[in-house]
Amino acid sequence: MHPKLFFCECKTDEQLIKIFKTCIESGQNVLGTRASIMQYQALKVIFKDIQYNETAKILTFLQNDIEQVGEIALCTGGTGDIPVAEEAALTAEFYGSKVKRYYDVGIAGIHRLLDKIDDIKQANVIIAAAGMEGALAGIIAGLVDKPVIALPTSVGYGASFQGLSALLTMLNSCAEGITVVNIDNGYNAGYSAARINAMITSVTANRPRANGCYA
Numbered sequence: 249m250h251p252k253l254f255f256c257e258c259k260t261d262e263q264l265i266k267i268f269k270t271c272i273e274s275g276q277n278v279l280g281t282r283a284s285i286m287q288y289q290a291l292k293v294i295f296k297d298i299q300y301n302e303t304a305k306i307l308t309f310l311q312n313d314i315e316q317v318g319e320i321a322l323c324t325g326g327t328g329d330i331p332v333a334e335e336a337a338l339t340a341e342f343y344g345s346k347v348k349r350y351y352d353v354g355i356a357g358i359h360r361l362l363d364k365i366d367d368i369k370q371a372n373v374i375i376a377a378a379g380m381e382g383a384l385a386g387i388i389a390g391l392v393d394k395p396v397i398a399l400p401t402s403v404g405y406g407a408s409f410q411g412l413s414a415l416l417t418m419l420n421s422c423a424e425g426i427t428v429v430n431i432d433n434g435y436n437a438g439y440s441a442a443r444i445n446a447m448i449t450s451v452t453a454n455r456p457r458a459n460g461c462y463a
Contacts, residue, residue, distance in 0.1 A: 250276065251342065253435070256307065257282035261290040268295060272309060279342050280307035281335060281435045304334035304434070308342065316346045318449035320441045321371035323361070323388060325354030325378035328403040333377040335434025336399060336441070340375075343442035355383050365391055372448040373441045377434070379403025382414025389423035395444055398428040399437040 252271045256264060264280070264287060271278045272295065280287075288300040288307060299308045320340050324333045330351055337347045350368060353361040361384075368374060369392050376385035377399040385398035398421075400414035407413065411431035418428045429436045 251279060252276045253279045253281070253439075255282055256280045256284070256287055259287075261287060264291060265294060268298075268309060272311065275311055277312050277314070277342070278307070278309040279339065281305065281339075283307045301334065301338060303331050304338050305331070306335060306338050308338070314342065314344055316341060316344055318345055318445040319371045320345050320347045320445050321350060321368045321374045322347055323350045323353050323364075323368065323374060323376050323384065325352075325356075325380065325382075325384045326403070327352050329377045329379055329401045332399065332401045332432050332434040333375070336375050336377065336438035337434075339435050339438030340442040340445070343439060343446075345442040345445045353384075354378060355387055358387070361387065368392065369394070373397065373444045375399055375437050375441050377401055377437070379411060379414050380405075380408055382417040385418050385426055385428075386421035386423040389421065389426050394425070396423075396426045397437050397441050397444075398426050399434060400428070400431045402432050 254267055268278055268291060283305050291298050295309060322333055322337050324330055337349060340347050350364050353364055373395045374388055375397045376388050378384035379401040382400050385396055389396040398418035400411045400418055402411035415431050
């Protein structure tokens, strides 16, 4: 059964209860993004096994086991980017990917990134979440030969324009292999990374070795 996703922010408690009930009755795993603690409390009364991550503002109700494969490296410029990054991480895990988190590896102290870069290179795909000027994605893309999903966040002072500065930096990067999602769109970054990771994992698993056997 294919899992189901819902954006919770603009929905009433009654609408969410109806949606979750329909999906749960059909045997689906359910993910809700941008959920408030009050929405969680309303749903918890009816759906006892529902889970809530307050940092990521994500609701999950799992009825089916999730096999997590491959590897996604999730990097943030600073701790202020973690809420959006966690939305990406939990989404990717929900859709079947293993995620390794490398938080607070921004270019203001680039040694932090360089200390982890060999580990980051082992991933199939990388998510780079950053606010301020958003240079992290371009730096990582210049150091690795893997797909990089740039996730601009709204963290920053006034001239960052709630993430617009980071978005434009990422869109205009001269480093190859960068795909950019919308500001604070952790869900799309996580989902896209999970799809890429799944495809790479599948190809790798079925790649023939030199002796004719499969890896």
